[in-house]
């Protein structure tokens with residue numbers, strides 16, 4: 345299944361498949377595109393992560409981190425700050441990477457509308 349998807353991406357639909365893999369980038373520049381919340385759209389799909397008990401994590405809110413979905417300090421100079429996470433027990437979570445969620449740091453499926461916006465941009469070309 346995964347191989348078939350990759351083959352399909354490589355041969356048939358590279359522009360469509362790029363919707364899922366790449367950051368949402370302005371087509372005329374290499375800058376990340378901002379979403380309606382003013383944060384940058386790092387990726388258009390959530391990250392499934394298993395977070396260890398009693399370990400601290402910082403979820404990137406601004407979208408500029410190169411270590412998505414976690415913070416690497418790139419938010420300095422912006423109005424955004426990372427959201428700290430720590431659990432008593434290990435937990436598997438779906439972390440937002442489009443940075444448009446209404447329930448940060450968790451995915452609330454808002455990325456689907458981000459993908460549709462990307463589709464509109466692709467078919468405008």
Ligand code: FES
Pocket residue numbers: 388389390391439440441442443444445450451452453454455456
């Ligand atoms: S990845 Fe942002 S809402 Fe799903």
